[in-house]
Amino acid sequence: MKATWEKIEKNLGVLEVEVDADRVSAALDKAFNKVVKKASVPGFRKGKVPRPIFEARYGVESLYQDAIDILLPEVYSEAVEQTDIFPVDRPEVDVEQFAKGQTFKFKAQVTVKPEVTLGDYKGIEVAAENVEVSEEEVGQELERLQQRHAELVVIEEETAKSGDTVVIDFDGSVEGVPFEGGKSERYSLELGSNSFIPGFEDQVVGMATGDFKDVTVTFPEGYQAEDLAGKEAVFKVKVHEIKRKQLPELDDEFAKDVSEFDTLDEYKADLNKQLADRKAKENEATRETYLVDKIGEAAEVEIPNAMVESEVQNMVRDFDNRLRTQGMNLDMFLGFSGQTIQDLQDQMHGDAQKRVRNNLVLEQIAKEENIEVSEDELMEELNTMAEAYKRTPEEIQQILAANGSLGSLREEVQLRKTIKFLLDNSKEVPADQLAPVEEVQEEAKEEAEEK
Template sequence: MKATWEKIEKNLGVLEVEVEADRVAAALDKAFQKVAKRANVPGFRKGKVPRPIFEARFGVESLYQDAIDILLPEVYSEAVDQTDIFPVDRPEVDVEQFAKGQPFKFKAKITVKPEVKLGEYKGVEVPAVTVEVSEEELNSELERLQQRHAELVVVDEEPAQNGDTVVIDFDGSVDGVPFEGGQAERYSLELGSNTFIPGFEEQVVGLATGDFKDVTVTFPDTYHAEELAGKEAVFKVKVHEIKRKQLPELDDEFAKDVSEFDTLAEFKEDLKKQLSSRKEQEAKATREGALVDKIGENAEVEIPEAMINGEVDNMVRDFDNRLRSQGMNLDMFLGFSGQTVDDLRGQMQGDAEKRVRNNLVLEAIAKAEKIEVTQDEINKELNDMAEAYKRTPEEIRNILAANGSLGSLNEEVLIRKTIEFLLENSKEVPAEQAEAKTKEAKPAAKKTTKKSTKAESKADADKTEAEEAQDEE
C-alpha cells in the first residue's frame, strides 16, 4: 500500500492512498460471502450460489460497495499510521478507483491535530494562595455539618416557609387539559430549592397543612417540551405535611454523633486540620490552573472546530452522568432550568475551547521536554484504581482495554507529569503582584473561562472525596 499526505491549509490536508489489487480481490471475496447469504437465485439455496453464476446474474459491480465498506476502514487506519498524522474528525473520502483486478485508489480530506507554537512556559509567575483556616471558615463548616445532620420535624400549626419541606399533591393542566408529568401524590418538595418551574415554590410558601391552592405559573419559552413552552399552567396543590429542619446543638454530644471524638474541642481541632489539608489541595489546583492558563495564552495554536465540538460532547455526557448519579437526567434538568441542549452546549463552548487549547499546549511541552510515562507509573495508576474500585489491577486493565481507554490513561498521567514539571519550574509571587501583572497584560490576552485542565477536574474530584469523607465521619 502507498500513502502520501499533503497539507493544503492550516489543519486540513489530503491523504492519498493506493491499495494493491490482491487486497481488492480479498475484499471482494469477503463481500461475496456476505452477499451470497441473502442472494435469491433460482435453483440454488441461499448461500450456495457459485460465484461465477452470481456475477453473471448480478454483475461483479454489485459487490463493490460491500467490498469498499470492508476494506476502507482497514487501509485508512494503516495509511494514517504510515503517514504519522492525527485525525480529529471524520474524513471526507473520495473513491477514485475500485474495480476487480485493479488497485483501489482513494483520497481523504482530513482535519488533523494542530501544531502548537510554544511561548514562555518556564519561570512563569503564579499567585500564592493562603492555606490558613480562619475562624469564620471553621464556623461555616460546622454550620454545614449542622445542616447535614438536622432532623426534619413536622410543623402542624405554622405556615410553610423557605427551607421547609412540604409534602404535597399536585395536578397540573394547560387550558384545563392535564399534561404528562404534571401530576404527583405526596411529593416532597424543599421550598427554595428552585427545582420546580419558576414561580411555583414561591406560591406554596405561606400555605398551612391541609390547605388547597391553585398555583399558576408560565413555562419558560425555552422549555424542553415544545407543546408546553411559553404556556400558562395551573397546578391544583394540596398540602399534606410541613417539615422543618431542627438543627442539633454544637456541643460534645454533636461531636460524638458526627465523629470519633468525645468533645467538641477535639473535633474542631481535627476539623481544622482537615480543612487546612483541603485548602492545600485547592491551592495546588488553583496554582496549576493559573499556570496552565498563562502558558496556554502564551502559545499560538489554531484549534479545529471539530475538536471543540468533541470536547463539548464529552462535557455534556459527563454532566448527564453526574445528574444520573444524583437521581436526575439531562432531560429533567433542562425541563427544570428552562434551557435547551443548544443553550447548554453554548455555555460550555468557551470552557471546551480552553480545555482543548491547554491540553494541546501541555502535550507540546511534554514532547519538547521529552517527558514520558513509564510502565511503573501506569502500573501504579492501575493499582490505585483497583484499590478505589475494589477490583484487581488486571481487571481494571481489561476493562480499560475493552473500552479503548488505556491510551487515555497514558495521556492523563503524561498531562499530570507535565503540570508537575511546570510547577517545579514556576515562580510563586504574592497574589496582589500577580493580579497587577495580569491587568497590565489583559488587553493582549485571549478571553477564557474557568476550569480548563484535566488536573483541575481531578482536583475537583479530590475535593469532593475529601468532603464526603468528612461527612461520613
C-alpha cells in the first residue's frame, strides 16, 4: 500500500492512497461471502450460489460497494499511521478507482490536529500561595454547620419569610383549565429555593398559617411542557404550616454532636486546619488554572471546529453522568430548567474551546520538554484508581484496555506532569500584582494582528 499526505491549509490536507490489487481481490471475496447468503438464483439454495453464476447474473460490480466498505476502514487507518497524521474529524473520501484486477485508489480530505506555536511558558507569574484562615472564615463554616443541623420548628403567629419551609396546597390552572402536575396537597416548599416557577415563592412570602391566596405566575418561554410555555397561570394556594429553622447553640455540646472533640475550642482548631488544607488545594487549582489559561492565550493555534464540537459532546456526557449520581439525568434537567440541548451546548461552547486550546498547548509543551509517563507512573495511577473503585490494579488496567481508554489515562497523567512542570518553573508574586488573563489574551491578539 502506498500513502502520501499533502497539506492544503493549516489544519486540512489530502491523503492519497493506493492499495494493491491482491487486497482488492480479497475484499471482493469477503463481500461475496456476505451477499451470497441473501442472493436468490433459480436452481440454487441461498448461500450456495457459485461465484461465476453469481457474477454472471448480478455482475461483479454488485460487490464493489460492500468490498469498499470492508476494505476502506482498515486501509485508511494504516494510511493514517503510515503518514503520521492525527485526524480530528471524519474524512471526506473520494474513490477514484475500484475494480476487479485493479488497484484501489482513493483520496481523503482530512482535518488534522493543528500545529501550535508556543509563547512564553517558563517564568510566568502566578499568585503566591496563601493558606491563612481568618476567624471570620471559621465562623462562616460553623454557621454552615449550624444550618445543616438546624431543626424545623412550627411557627404559629408570624408570616412566612424567605428561608422558611411552608406546607401548602396548590391548584393551578391556565385560563381556568387545570393542567397536569399543577395540583398537590400538603406540599413542603422551602421559600427562596427557586424550585418553583419564577415568582411563585415570592408571592407566598408574607402569608400566614391558614391563609388562602391566588398566586399568578407566567411559565418561562422555554418551559418543558410546550403547551404551557409563556402562558399565565393562577394557583390557588392554602398555607397549612410554616416551619422555621432553629439553629443549635455554638457550645461544647454542639462540638460533641458534630465531631469527635469534647470542646468547641478543640473543634474550632481542627476546623482551622481543615480549612487551611482545603484552601491550599483550592489555591493550587486556581494557580494552575490561571497559569494554563495565561500560557494558552499566549500561544498561536487555529482550532478546528470539529475538535470543539467533540469536546462539547464530552462535556454534555460528563454533565449527564454527574446528574445521574444525584438521582437525575439530562432529560430531567432540561425539563426543569426549561432549556433545550442546543441551549446547553451553546453555553458550553466557550469553555470547550478553551479546554481544547489549553490541551493542545500543554501537549506541545510536553513534546518540547520531553515530558513522558513511565510505566511506574502509570501503574501508580492505576493503583490509585484501584483503591478508589475497590478493584485490583490489574482489573482496572483490563477494563481501560478493553474500552480503549488506557492511552487516554496516559495522556491525562502526562498533562498533569506538564502542569506541575509549569508550576515548578513559574514565579510567585503577590496576587494583587497579577495581570488578568484577559489582558494576556488582548496582548496575544494584538501581536497576532501585527504579524
